[in-house]
Amino acid sequence: METVETDVLVVGSGPAGAATALALSTYGVPNVMVTRYGSLADTPRAHITNQRTMEVLRDLGVEDQVTALATPQPLMGNTVFCTSLAGEELGRLRSWGNDPLVQAEHELAGPSRMCDMPQHLMEPVLVNAAVSRGTALRFHTEYLSHEQSDDAVTALVEDRLRGDTYRVRARYLVGADGGRSRVVENAGLPTVGRMGVAGSLNIVFEADLTHLTAHRPATLYWVLAPGATVGGIGAGLVRCVRPWTEWMVVWGYDLDAGPPDLTEESARSVVHRLLGDDTIPVRITSTSAWTVNHLYAETYADRRVLCAGDAVHRHPPSNGLGSNTSIQDAYNLAWKLKLVLDGTAAPALLDTYSAERAPVGRQTVERANRSIGETAPVFEALDLLSTSDPEQMWRNVDARKDATPEGAKQRRRLREAIAAKVYEFNAHGVEMNQRYVSAAVVPDGTPDPGFDRDPELHHQPSTRPGAKLPHAWVVRGRARLSTLDLGGHGRFTLFTGIGGGCWAEAAAAVRRELGVELATVSIGPGQEYEDPYGDWARLREIGDCGALLTRPDNHIGFRHPEASPQARELLLGALRKILGHG
Ligand code: FDA
Known part of the structure; x- marks a missing residue:
């Protein structure tokens, strides 16, 4: 063979x-x-x-x-809740970094934009x-x-x-x-959890929905359509694939009954129900079934x-x-x-x-599944779970317009339930805050700083070993670069500043001794890179003459707050440990 x-x-x-x-x-x-x-x-x-x-x-x-x-970030950002795309809108949530305050956090967090x-x-x-x-x-x-x-x-x-x-x-x-x-x-x-928690259908289709979507650009339009399935809430998702002509509908099915055999006609009818206008020309391009899973490997x-x-x-x-x-x-x-x-x-x-990665995988699985459960309060706020009668459901949805204390309460509950979906649609911390603990990270003896704000919602930069190198714009001549651009490239990088000559010398010695690719970067006035905004000085959490060692994935492997006569030994020891020789 x-x-x-x-x-x-x-x-x-x-x-x-x-x-x-x-x-x-x-x-x-x-x-x-x-x-x-x-x-x-x-x-x-x-x-x-x-x-x-x-x-x-x-x-x-x-x-x-x-x-x-x-599709660029500004076109992703209004998660819309509605009874159909052509029907009543129930509310919107600024999403995916498009809330102005969160947008600022995205701008500060990295050189790259979500898309x-x-x-x-x-x-x-x-x-x-x-x-x-x-x-x-x-x-x-x-x-x-x-x-x-x-x-x-x-x-x-x-x-x-x-x-x-x-x-x-x-x-x-x-x-x-x-x-x-x-x-x-x-x-x-070894794995934990189970497969097949719920069934979902994807229906990919082409339709010009500009008139229903371009004024409230979004990646996701959530449709809560009372009575759209027999005896239940027809909750479906209309997802933009290409604005505003290519789309995908995600629609649940009963796992016990197995995936339905969707014909082109029945797929089009599901799409039309969610659009709320069956005169819109729709071309179905594919359908597929998949299951919601809750499983991670240990x-x-x-x-x-x-x-x-x-x-x-x-x-x-x-x-x-x-x-x-x-x-x-x-x-x-x-x-x-x-x-x-x-x-x-x-x-x-x-x-x-x-x-390093198994804890991230577990967190991902748990967060994604928790987010599904956190949609229930939206249904509860609209009082859609107390009845299976579609007409009563519509009356319950309409009750939010009443000039009564109950109406006011329902309006408030709906606003709060939609706002709480921020943990699914604007969870910048979930996306950014990976901090590794492993033998490829050399602890510096400082206590874990934890997080000052909700770690799921907000990114908190840190240079404590294990965290990702914080982003700051630095300049070299006329070029503006992110600190992240100075690291990476498949090699280790040692960051220091004015007075950090001992670290640059240590790096040269370590390169010779270990044969490892190790770049050095010095940031500060008169150095190779300047820090005109002072951002790097604010973020680096070490002195001018201290050192940060990034691994090829731009996570911090080692840091030292100041210059040291033992710089060579410290750096050598750190790299040996990271490389598994320690
Ligand atoms: P992925 O499944 O993408 O790739 C697996 C690869 O392995 C494929 O190239 C396959 O051909 C190959 N392969 C499998 N068995 C093999 C074998 N024995 N020998 C050789 N090759 C083999 N996510 C999301 O965020 N939004 C969504 O709407 C969807 N929708 C969705 C629909 C469907 C139908 C699926 C299957 C998945 C989604 N997902 C999703 C999940 C998302 O696609 C998923 O998280 C990523 O694709 C994961 O990437 P991977 O590369 O790990 O696996």
């Missing part, structure tokens, strides 16, 4: 697999990516692309391509860049099984075009094969097999975290693989992948 050799076999070409392949190829690591089907995602699926993910794409050099194709990038557009960008940088991509190729030895993992894959099987022998295998991951199953990774790795994306965290689309968390898993993993494969780091560095 034919055996293909590579350093890393990536199973899956979704956001997790494609981003892993892209980062590996960017770092010069030979890799093969196999995917079961003959094409990339053919439906919009995940779409919200948050700032942390845009920072990853920026570092990997594809941010501009994504921004050019995506709406449907998965069928995102995957080609990631995959094209990966392939153009060296990834060997095999379509129609299904992973079947694997076995591990001390120095390799050998996977059996099937070429579905030819119908035969062959082996891929790699130093590491990345299982990015999605929510029904066979890699996770074969690797026996550990993401079994020796040479490391898993990422939906394979290890499965949850509903609420909060738009699916592909974001997947791409960020990939970014955390790729540099570690590179350094272990080229011998700079010990294999122990790979243990920190699970230690």
